[in-house]
Amino acid sequence: MEFDREGELVLPAARGKALRLKAGSAVRITNPFGTQAIDTWAFAADDMSEYLSMENVRSFNSVVCIDQGVALVSTERRPIITIVEDTSAGRHDTLLCACNPAIYRELGVKGFHRSCSGNMHEALTEIGRDIPFTPAALNLFMSVRVEPDQTLTRLLPASKPGSYVTLRAEFDVILVLSSCPQDVTTINGPDRTPRDCMLEILAPGAFA
Amino acid sequence: MEFDREGELVLPAARGKALRLKAGSAVRITNPFGTQAIDTWAFAADDMSEYLSMENVRSFNSVVCIDQGVALVSTERRPIITIVEDTSAGRHDTLLCACNPAIYRELGVKGFHRSCSGNMHEALTEIGRDIPFTPAALNLFMSVRVEPDQTLTRLLPASKPGSYVTLRAEFDVILVLSSCPQDVTTINGPDRTPRDCMLEILAPGAFA
Numbered sequence: 001m002e003f004d005r006e007g008e009l010v011l012p013a014a015r016g017k018a019l020r021l022k023a024g025s026a027v028r029i030t031n032p033f034g035t036q037a038i039d040t041w042a043f044a045a046d047d048m049s050e051y052l053s054m055e056n057v058r059s060f061n062s063v064v065c066i067d068q069g070v071a072l073v074s075t076e077r078r079p080i081i082t083i084v085e086d087t088s089a090g091r092h093d094t095l096l097c098a099c100n101p102a103i104y105r106e107l108g109v110k111g112f113h114r115s116c117s118g119n120m121h122e123a124l125t126e127i128g129r130d131i132p133f134t135p136a137a138l139n140l141f142m143s144v145r146v147e148p149d150q151t152l153t154r155l156l157p158a159s160k161p162g163s164y165v166t167l168r169a170e171f172d173v174i175l176v177l178s179s180c181p182q183d184v185t186t187i188n189g190p191d192r193t194p195r196d197c198m199l200e201i202l203a204p205g206a207f208a
Numbered sequence: 209m210e211f212d213r214e215g216e217l218v219l220p221a222a223r224g225k226a227l228r229l230k231a232g233s234a235v236r237i238t239n240p241f242g243t244q245a246i247d248t249w250a251f252a253a254d255d256m257s258e259y260l261s262m263e264n265v266r267s268f269n270s271v272v273c274i275d276q277g278v279a280l281v282s283t284e285r286r287p288i289i290t291i292v293e294d295t296s297a298g299r300h301d302t303l304l305c306a307c308n309p310a311i312y313r314e315l316g317v318k319g320f321h322r323s324c325s326g327n328m329h330e331a332l333t334e335i336g337r338d339i340p341f342t343p344a345a346l347n348l349f350m351s352v353r354v355e356p357d358q359t360l361t362r363l364l365p366a367s368k369p370g371s372y373v374t375l376r377a378e379f380d381v382i383l384v385l386s387s388c389p390q391d392v393t394t395i396n397g398p399d400r401t402p403r404d405c406m407l408e409i410l411a412p413g414a415f416a
Binding site for chain 1: 271314340344
């Protein structure tokens with residue numbers, strides 16, 4: 001697909017990053033090992049109280065996991081970002097909370113451990129923004145399945161090395177991405193190793 | 209089960225109510241027709257930023273719907289309320305957003321329509337509290353099923369008339385209940401009629 005590359009950066013393993021995206025701009029997130037979960041949030045740039053809402057996405061689309069074509073709506077139920085390319089295994093998770101300090105305590109970790117929730121707040125602070133809570137994240141590249149008995153199974157990551165997902169901003173947004181720091185469970189693969197991912201910023205109109 | 213009744217009130221159809229519950233106190237919610245969905249939130253009384261979190265509940269218990277025995281944990285992953293009695297059909301929903309103004313616009317409603325989201329904020333204001341967002345609600349008496357293809361089916365309410373759910377506060381909490389005002393879809397039954405429910409406040413220790 002044609003596009004103009006406007007910038008390129010590394011999302012370091014276990015770290016977060018907030019990006020200002022103008023309407024129509026996109027970010028391509030490339031997963032070199034195919035194993036790295038990326039917790040994703042989007043906020044309206046001019047009103048952080050409107051944000052990508054997993055509970056509204058499930059209600060709007062009547063699905064519990066995300067593939068290209070599912071409308072990623074905000075708390076106002078308007079599309080805020082759109083998946084315009086996806087070479088991953090898809091079925092991105094909407095059900096599990098971003099990892100947070102309480103989870104790592106539960107898992108027996110002593111002292112500080114990075115978390116997606118902490119990464120999100122840290123990344124917003126770095127661009128002078130703030131929110132007083134942690135919305136549910138869209139967990140890209142993360143595989144969870146609801147069984148017929150309505151229990152939930154965490155699966156190993158199923159995407160090929162080098163697969164990518166491209167998200168387009170439907171209006172001016174603050175996008176926050178976190179390379180999940182989970183190294184106790186196998187949600188980032190059997191070797192429990194968070195990995196760097198690549199971010200390419202693509203010009204408005206590339207995916208019109 | 210033995211208990212001391214400390215108070216009784218009506219939760220009017222399509223309205224919300226915020227209750228201060230001391231640690232160990234409980235509220236029994238009786239559904240006279242068995243059809244009324246009750247959207248439920250709980251906040252730590254001394255710190256509203258800690259609240260009952262559907263995404264943490266799903267993660268903590270590895271389930272997507274709620275029956276007695278599932279730990280209803282907060283954003284800090286400690287139990288905040290507990291279901292101590294349940295004579296309903298169970299399988300209470302965690303997946304769908306509280307109804308909100310945008311949903312009613314989507315459904316073609318012109319002008320103001322009450323919503324669970326609006327009820328929650330209104331009820332908090334009535335007791336001098338406020339939060340700047342709408343957490344996902346625990347949707348008591350509401351039936352949603354995840355299919356093998358990971359789509360989501362809204363079912364008719366399945367509880368018998370007069371069935372009840374009793375929630376105990378694990379520490380001092382603000383509990384918010386909303387009788388769902390949905391009268392366009394059949395989530396509150398085929399006659400699309402929100403109904404009054406009864407609330408009984410039960411003394412601390414009744415369900416120790």
